[in-house]
Amino acid sequence: GDFCAGESGDEGREEDIFADLQGCEGVIDKLRLIRDSIALARGLGQDHTSGVEFNYLFTGAPGTGKTTVARRMGRMFRSFGLLPTDEVVETSASDFVTGYVGQAGKTTADIMTKAKGKVLFIDEAYQLNPRIGGGYMSEVVDEIVKSLTSENLKNKMVVILAGYESDVDDMLKVNQGMRSRFSEKIAFPDISAETAAAMLTSKLRSDHGLTLDPPPEDTAALLGLAGRLAAAPNFANGRDVETWSKRVFQHVASRTRGLEARDRRVLACDLERALESL
Numbered sequence: 001g002d003f004c005a006g007e008s009g010d011e012g013r014e015e016d017i018f019a020d021l022q023g024c025e026g027v028i029d030k031l032r033l034i035r036d037s038i039a040l041a042r043g044l045g046q047d048h049t050s051g052v053e054f055n056y057l058f059t060g061a062p063g064t065g066k067t068t069v070a071r072r073m074g075r076m077f078r079s080f081g082l083l084p085t086d087e088v089v090e091t092s093a094s095d096f097v098t099g100y101v102g103q104a105g106k107t108t109a110d111i112m113t114k115a116k117g118k119v120l121f122i123d124e125a126y127q128l129n130p131r132i133g134g135g136y137m138s139e140v141v142d143e144i145v146k147s148l149t150s151e152n153l154k155n156k157m158v159v160i161l162a163g164y165e166s167d168v169d170d171m172l173k174v175n176q177g178m179r180s181r182f183s184e185k186i187a188f189p190d191i192s193a194e195t196a197a198a199m200l201t202s203k204l205r206s207d208h209g210l211t212l213d214p215p216p217e218d219t220a221a222l223l224g225l226a227g228r229l230a231a232a233p234n235f236a237n238g239r240d241v242e243t244w245s246k247r248v249f250q251h252v253a254s255r256t257r258g259l260e261a262r263d264r265r266v267l268a269c270d271l272e273r274a275l276e277s278l
Contacts, residue, residue: 027187054158054159057168058186129171251273251274
């Protein structure tokens with residue numbers, strides 16, 4: 001689930017690449033550090049791959065924006081000429097495994113080679129831990145480490161391992177080769193009630209053309225309801241907000257049936273009924 005408002009921006013306008021991300025100031029600060037390091041190396045006439053990490057750990061719960069930021073990083077790296085494309089190849093750790101000894105390494109090599117020049121996003125990275133993903137994962141990890149040090153692929157692709165922080169940390173403890181090559185971590189916090197409210201408002205406007213009315217009273221109601229959602233067990237962050245937005249639209253459509261489209265506005269009762277239906 002995306003936690004951003006849109007996917008706009010031109011080459012060279014690096015600021016725009018993450019200007020609209022919501023609720024992740026720490027993540028944005030990290031992205032700006034990377035951007036500024038590349039820009040300085042370039043300005044000094046240095047090899048601007050030397051001070052830049054190409055391998056990252058993205059830690060956090062589902063729906064906190066990891067995939068969205070992976071896409072933005074692809075655009076940033078492409079805009080600086082570090083990658084020829086901003087394409088993101090989305091995989092899961094389980095995609096690397098086949099049922100035969102010796103095949104997992106070959107499958108991994110194929111995936112890595114096909115992702116050259118792109119961003120390779122590996123979700124559920126905790127499964128790379130052989131204690132969890134099975135013995136074949138040792139082959140997978142060995143091949144990833146080998147690929148990242150090969151002349152053919154080193155600094156020629158961005159590789160992101162994603163998952164819950166504790167699970168990723170456990171995986172790295174048993175894979176020292178991976179630990180040394182993935183030293184750059186970006187932590188994605190769960191979104192707050194304020195961010196959930198802002199995201200819902202933004203999604204209702206951008207996806208459905210709906211606004212809250214009247215704003216003062218219903219903004220307070222929205223914040224309280226967003227707090228209830230954020231405190232719920234198994235809260236899926238941006239994914240739940242997206243579902244909430246769709247349910248609000250359905251309730252508004254039902255309540256305002258027969259009215260002119262311009263008269264269809266979101267009331268506090270729509271927000272509450274939609275939340276209760278999740």
